[in-house]
């Protein structure tokens with residue numbers, strides 16, 4: 149018996165997006181709400197009976213009553229879908245939490261205690277186990293799933309750190325072997341913002357948008373919308389089917405926007421127009437109007453062009469939804485001319501010294517030395 153479900157997590161509704169300009173941050177906050185509503189519409193259209201929300205639905209610090217009212221009303225609009233929420237470290241349950249001080253619709257169940265609670269669905273052979281954070285950090289894994297009813301499909305919905313680099317984490321460390329020992333048929337995980345699937349063999353696999361994966365024991369859906377420039381790649385939701393012993397899942401990349409980090413060589417650009425064209429040509433107008441770019445410029449560039457980089461980028465801003473740049477170009481100096489001008493001082497000597505070194509250096513050293521030469525000149529030639 150296969151039962152369709154959807155899983156979302158780490159929405160971080162109301163997060164301030166501090167690293168973005170305020171008008172873009174406001175749009176991103178709206179994007180998250182819009183994407184949540186798109187998920188609920190999909191669940192309704194496809195008659196999905198179960199939606200698991202694995203924590204960090206919102207941020208306690210910034211969430212407001214009108215936003216909760218909007219979310220709650222949207223949940224009520226998909227009465228045919230049972231929604232299970234397991235609060236996490238950003239939306240942990242406290243005495244004034246909206247999780248326990250708000251009239252949520254009857255199709256929503258929130259796990260509000262820091263111990264495992266089990267819900268047996270009356271009309272299908274599914275038991276949902278959940279855990280709610282009651283504080284922002286949990287160092288000890290206190291999860292005790294207890295004996296399961298093996299005649300049912302057992303699903304856990306938990307916010308925690310199952311990808312630990314070490315055995316300790318302030319975010320509810322979950323060892324893979326321990327998770328296997330829960331004897332769940334599927335574990336919907338939240339906290340890690342990149343989508344991952346876990347197999348019962350212990351094998352962990354990043355989820356991309358390349359189709360469905362079978363035999364899955366557990367998975368992170370990742371952040372529904374990417375939240376900063378480290379969250380590149382595809383983001384969205386998990387859509388899948390529960391079955392006895394394993395699930396079949398798929399990442400549906402419905403995030404409205406992506407973060408794109410790209411390196412662009414400006415070598416050989418001679419005019420502002422050349423520079424602008426190089427930058428714009430690195431992606432399509434359609435993509436530029438949606439995505440959030442961090443562009444790193446490399447290569448040698450005329451010193452005057454390098455100085456007008458801020459103006460060039462300013463002029464391009466309207467062709468991007470969001471652009472920030474890291475200028476790693478080095479000024480392309482006319483070495484013979486500078487040497488002539490500085491024949492008797494340290495600048496001329498520096499160029500000669502570095503040129504000698506370059507002539508005798510091995511291939512892989514040459515690039516470093518050339519970079520050092522240009523960086524050194526940039527410092528030496530700077531107006532006092």
Ligand SMILES: [Mn+2]
Nearest residue numbers: 158204238339
């Ligand atoms: Mn999170």
